[in-house]
Amino acid sequence: MMGPVTATQTSSCPTLRVSSVLRAAEQRDSAWWRHAVIYQVYPRSWADSNGDGLGDLPGITARLGHLRSLGVDALWLSPFYPSPQADAGYDVADYREVDPLFGRLADADELIARAHELGLRVIVDLVPNHSSDAHSWFRAALAAGPGSPERERYIFRNGRGAGHELPPNNWESVFGGPAWSRVTEPDGSPGQWYLHLFDSAQPDFNWDHQQVRSEFESVLQFWLDRGVDGFRVDVAHGLVKKDGLPDHRARTHMLGDTEEAAAHALDGHSPEPTHHIPYWDQDGVHEIYRSWREVLDSYGGPERILCAEAWVEPQERAVLYTRPNEMHQAFNFDFLGTPWIAEDLVAVIERSLIAADSVGAPSTWVLSNHDVVRHATRLGYAPGTRRPNGIGAEDPQPDRELGLRRARAATTLMLALPGSAYLYQGEELGLPESTDLPDELRQDPTFVRSGGEEKGRDGCRVPMPWFRDAPGHGFGPGPATWLPQPSFYGDYAVDQQDGVAGSTLELYRALLRRRRDLSLGSGSLAFVRGYGPDEGQ
Numbered sequence: 001m002m003g004p005v006t007a008t009q010t011s012s013c014p015t016l017r018v019s020s021v022l023r024a025a026e027q028r029d030s031a032w033w034r035h036a037v038i039y040q041v042y043p044r045s046w047a048d049s050n051g052d053g054l055g056d057l058p059g060i061t062a063r064l065g066h067l068r069s070l071g072v073d074a075l076w077l078s079p080f081y082p083s084p085q086a087d088a089g090y091d092v093a094d095y096r097e098v099d100p101l102f103g104r105l106a107d108a109d110e111l112i113a114r115a116h117e118l119g120l121r122v123i124v125d126l127v128p129n130h131s132s133d134a135h136s137w138f139r140a141a142l143a144a145g146p147g148s149p150e151r152e153r154y155i156f157r158n159g160r161g162a163g164h165e166l167p168p169n170n171w172e173s174v175f176g177g178p179a180w181s182r183v184t185e186p187d188g189s190p191g192q193w194y195l196h197l198f199d200s201a202q203p204d205f206n207w208d209h210q211q212v213r214s215e216f217e218s219v220l221q222f223w224l225d226r227g228v229d230g231f232r233v234d235v236a237h238g239l240v241k242k243d244g245l246p247d248h249r250a251r252t253h254m255l256g257d258t259e260e261a262a263a264h265a266l267d268g269h270s271p272e273p274t275h276h277i278p279y280w281d282q283d284g285v286h287e288i289y290r291s292w293r294e295v296l297d298s299y300g301g302p303e304r305i306l307c308a309e310a311w312v313e314p315q316e317r318a319v320l321y322t323r324p325n326e327m328h329q330a331f332n333f334d335f336l337g338t339p340w341i342a343e344d345l346v347a348v349i350e351r352s353l354i355a356a357d358s359v360g361a362p363s364t365w366v367l368s369n370h371d372v373v374r375h376a377t378r379l380g381y382a383p384g385t386r387r388p389n390g391i392g393a394e395d396p397q398p399d400r401e402l403g404l405r406r407a408r409a410a411t412t413l414m415l416a417l418p419g420s421a422y423l424y425q426g427e428e429l430g431l432p433e434s435t436d437l438p439d440e441l442r443q444d445p446t447f448v449r450s451g452g453e454e455k456g457r458d459g460c461r462v463p464m465p466w467f468r469d470a471p472g473h474g475f476g477p478g479p480a481t482w483l484p485q486p487s488f489y490g491d492y493a494v495d496q497q498d499g500v501a502g503s504t505l506e507l508y509r510a511l512l513r514r515r516r517d518l519s520l521g522s523g524s525l526a527f528v529r530g531y532g533p534d535e536g537q
């Protein structure tokens with residue numbers, strides 16, 4: 001383990017000084033997840049074994065060697081469960097099966113076993129805020145009609161207005177449009193409304209219902225029994241809604257971005273606390289995670305983990321999800337959202353470590369995932385440009401070369417930080433976003449629900465290039481890819497970078513090796529201050 005850097009250490013350059021040390025290096029607890037590097041595999045787009053153009057579990061298993069040679073500790077798989085794919089699998093119809101699109105349950109077992117043989121841990125995605133409208137419980141709720149016990153497992157209400165023709169309140173869906181949809185009752189009459197904070201195909205569960213709570217504890221056990229090492233918990237801050245479902249005007253965008261937050265940031269003010277919004281970060285969520293933690297802990301060591309996807313401000317509330325008897329980690333989206341400005345980055349890193357330390361948790365770090373424009377592209381815009389939700393051909397285009405240069409620097413910084421880091425598939429290749437997808441191929445529900453105003457997230461989900469000269473750049477055995485790969489993707493292919501000095505892939509491998517050799521993930525941190533003004537490079 002790296003020794004602590006002390007505040008008295010001096011630099012050879014007299015104008016530079018070292019700030020005080022953040023975070024003690026002597027961690028008593030060296031549990032794997034405190035410093036793990038976890039690689040997100042987006043199953044549709046990583047590797048296709050059967051040539052249908054959509055990635056699958058056997059495809060992933062066959063290429064786990066890539067992760068082993070990259071040097072990560074674990075992989076997190078986005079959902080592969082049966083689903084109508086209204087939101088690329090985040091609309092789950094059965095929590096205990098594998099969608100035939102991705103394989104069979106036996107393929108999941110094989111993936112887990114092979115990963116473990118290679119020394120890789122496996123984290124799966126759990127989507128507890130909502131199910132698919134094709135879930136048997138929701139179908140039963142529709143069939144059973146108003147007032148039935150089946151309806152109580154979701155959030156059904158009568159509409160407002162004389163004929164109940166208006167939604168029960170004014171909440172807006174994260175994907176755009178109202179957060180309520182009206183059903184047709186079994187007798188054919190226009191009926192009740194149900195809540196969906198995301199797409200209308202994703203009805204929200206009623207977490208006040210005991211059956212919902214027991215069901216998810218049982219789902220956790222199902223996957224723990226199959227050997228998974230943890231769960232990434234989708235929309236962890238959304239499960240409990242404020243009593244009475246009071247009106248609230250603002251629309252939240254992905255990762256918690258609201259118009260108000262953006263305006264506040266421009267004014268230099270702190271954003272409004274998320275829990276002021278009646279469907280986010282309500283205190284009641286915490287008892288759910290305490291009960292889940294008991295389930296996980298009952299499996300003994302080595303620890304299985306929970307990681308919260310919780311878009312929560314301020315950070316002091318976000319870290320409540322990682323108190324010792326709740327989750328192990330939470331994504332740090334403040335870091336992801338920070339512009340490429342040195343003093344802003346220093347500030348967010350300091351704040352993150354102090355906040356995480358206050359509850360004894362490790363901080364996490366992430367720059368890209370399946371919901372945001374890839375950082376090699378994001379950083380190709382002027383610092384401070386508002387993070388777009390997708391980019392189209394008619395939008396201002398990024399400076400690709402500058403973006404890659406900054407992305408490499410950003411990752412170098414991130415992988416040196418104490419805590420746990422998340423990588424998103426393809427970033428190890430310096431992969432940029434696809435910025436010219438034809439609108440008719442877009443599949444993200446945001447595109448349709450926002451009336452095309454937001455291009456959505458398809459551009460970061462394009463299938464991986466493995467071999468430049470193979471059909472589909474080696475994504476599968478044939479040329480099919482569910483989204484087209486940009487013309488330049490072949491230049492970024494794994495085979496173009498493997499063993500090539502200076503390539504982004506070799507940079508990632510070297511950074512991960514160095515991080516491991518020097519135990520940087522469990523080290524302490526101090527900033528050297530006194531460098532010249534930020535050049536924006």
Ligand code: GLC
Pocket residue numbers: 087090091127198234235309370371
């Ligand atoms: C999370 C997922 C995102 C999904 C949403 C609704 O934010 O990361 O992809 O659309 O939840 O489940």
